Amino acid sequence: MNPTSINSTELLPSSSKVTPSGVTNETFIKVINFDFFYGKKQTLFNINFAIPSKHVTSFIGPSGSGKSTLLRNFNRMNELLPGVRHEGDITIEGRSIFDASIEIIALRRRIGMVFQKSNPFPRSIYENVVFPLRIMGCHKRAHLNETVERSLRSVALWDEVKDRLGENALGLSGGQMQRLCIARAIAGQPDILLMDEPCSALDPIATAKIEELIVELKKEFTIIIVTHSMQQASRVSDLTAFFNFGKLIEFDHTNRIFTAPIEKQTEDYITGRFG
Amino acid sequence: MAYSRSHILTPFTEKLDQIHSSIMTIGELARANFKNAICGLFERNDDYCNNAIANDEEIDLLEMQIDREGLYIMSRFQPVASDLRYVISSMKIGANIERIGDQVVSIARRSRKINEHPEVPELHELDKVIKLAMKMFDDALRAYTEENETLALHIKTQDKQLDRLNKELNERLILRMQDDSSKIPIYFNLIFISRCLERIGDHAANIAEDVVFAVSAEDIRHLGS
Numbered sequence: 001m002n003p004t005s006i007n008s009t010e011l012l013p014s015s016s017k018v019t020p021s022g023v024t025n026e027t028f029i030k031v032i033n034f035d036f037f038y039g040k041k042q043t044l045f046n047i048n049f050a051i052p053s054k055h056v057t058s059f060i061g062p063s064g065s066g067k068s069t070l071l072r073n074f075n076r077m078n079e080l081l082p083g084v085r086h087e088g089d090i091t092i093e094g095r096s097i098f099d100a101s102i103e104i105i106a107l108r109r110r111i112g113m114v115f116q117k118s119n120p121f122p123r124s125i126y127e128n129v130v131f132p133l134r135i136m137g138c139h140k141r142a143h144l145n146e147t148v149e150r151s152l153r154s155v156a157l158w159d160e161v162k163d164r165l166g167e168n169a170l171g172l173s174g175g176q177m178q179r180l181c182i183a184r185a186i187a188g189q190p191d192i193l194l195m196d197e198p199c200s201a202l203d204p205i206a207t208a209k210i211e212e213l214i215v216e217l218k219k220e221f222t223i224i225i226v227t228h229s230m231q232q233a234s235r236v237s238d239l240t241a242f243f244n245f246g247k248l249i250e251f252d253h254t255n256r257i258f259t260a261p262i263e264k265q266t267e268d269y270i271t272g273r274f275g
Numbered sequence: 276m277a278y279s280r281s282h283i284l285t286p287f288t289e290k291l292d293q294i295h296s297s298i299m300t301i302g303e304l305a306r307a308n309f310k311n312a313i314c315g316l317f318e319r320n321d322d323y324c325n326n327a328i329a330n331d332e333e334i335d336l337l338e339m340q341i342d343r344e345g346l347y348i349m350s351r352f353q354p355v356a357s358d359l360r361y362v363i364s365s366m367k368i369g370a371n372i373e374r375i376g377d378q379v380v381s382i383a384r385r386s387r388k389i390n391e392h393p394e395v396p397e398l399h400e401l402d403k404v405i406k407l408a409m410k411m412f413d414d415a416l417r418a419y420t421e422e423n424e425t426l427a428l429h430i431k432t433q434d435k436q437l438d439r440l441n442k443e444l445n446e447r448l449i450l451r452m453q454d455d456s457s458k459i460p461i462y463f464n465l466i467f468i469s470r471c472l473e474r475i476g477d478h479a480a481n482i483a484e485d486v487v488f489a490v491s492a493e494d495i496r497h498l499g500s
Contacts, residue, residue, distance in 0.1 A: 231353055258355045260492030271358050272283050 112185030175206025341369035
């Protein structure tokens with residue numbers, strides 16, 4: 001069986017009775033019987049699902065439900081922590097990300113990440129964007145310039161900063177800094193963009209701009225976003241996965257999750273009946 | 276899964292309870308008006324008819340209040356899933372009950388006109404139609420209160436029966452018109468009342484559809500016969 005040809009519906013959790021039938025894109029990321037442990041403490045339990053390419057998938061769930069832990073497994077960031085281990089597998093285009101032959105740097109080049117708090121380097125706007133290219137060894141000025149303009153245009157920041165690319169990035173507003181971080185994350189042209197609560201520190205206008213950006217960016221990238229905002233998940237994502245106590249409870253079309261979820265736990269969480 | 280209006284956020288629970296209570300109030304008021312209009316017809320008492328007409332204003336106001344309550348919940352609490360379905364269904368049910376109120380006003384007006392003439396035995400031809408329309412409306416309100424999908428689905432089947440009774444009654448009354456042209460105005464108004472009762476059945480069926488949507492998220496409208 002060629003994993004790239006597997007329809008995402010095949011790996012839906014057994015508890016889900018409704019398959020995301022409208023999803024036609026091929027499976028891009030597949031999580032297979034995945035368990036995760038911090039030392040002796042297990043935080044993810046037998047996670048199975050498949051994410052199609054060029055879709056936005058939201059991970060929702062209460063604090064400690066395992067959504068960020070799973071997100072950080074996609075680029076193996078968790079391995080930076082001591083005493084962690086996993087069982088099961090995660091594949092991207094059919095290839096295990098844990099395969100011994102996979103170079104972790106090469107993996108992370110394919111997967112951009114944006115964090116809750118924007119984290120621009122204390123350098124110029126220009127240098128922030130080209131940073132991934134520089135560490136890849138690219139120093140051609142024309143290519144760097146082209147990447148800066150393309151990336152900043154993609155995040156709708158170009159017009160706001162094009163005349164001050166040499167200024168320190170820390171002088172930008174919170175929303176601009178977060179968009180700069182997204183521009184940096186996509187500068188190396190990854191396939192996947194991971195976002196861990198990217199708007200939690202932003203005001204509603206800056207949040208709206210990021211959300212508009214997410215919808216736009218899915219034309220080029222497969223996006224996975226962890227969010228505590230139900231409204232944000234319902235506004236921007238095509239698919240939503242609900243996690244609770246380290247288990248994937250339900251995974252379905254966002255519209256279905258927010259109008260008629262199958263599982264009572266999902267219903268109780270999104271309607272504010274448990275916490 | 277059974278719907279509970281209880282939330283972590285107490286004001287949300289209170290507002291959901293409030294819209295539920297408003298639906299119950301408008302439902303009871305429309306039901307009482309319906310009975311008044313029918314009493315006015317059978318007891319040949321215009322006072323009942325006048326009451327039914329006058330009380331419709333309160334039903335109109337309640338419909339607007341339900342819409343305001345629904346909008347408030349949507350704007351303040353952004354309901355999703357069963358809550359969203361419940362609020363949307365409640366607003367639609369409020370509108371359907373208001374339309375039932377309008378049909379009751381028409382029945383009351385037609386009854387007053389019939390009361391101007393000597394009583395005719397054909398009045399009792401309406402009995403079955405009235406009984407079924409009233410039962411459908413009662414069942415629709417009960418299905419909403421009990422979130423009873425089975426009862427709601429049963430109302431849909433009763434609607435066809437009501438359509439048939441209305442049609443048969445029309446045919447009989449048209450024949451009588453041909454036999455006795457002096458009573459055409461009375462028969463004419465009886466036909467109109469039967470038509471109003473048939474419309475009440477339609478609205479009860481609409482309420483039933485909204486109950487099914489609220490309870491199970493299934494859209495059973497326009498599924499054909």
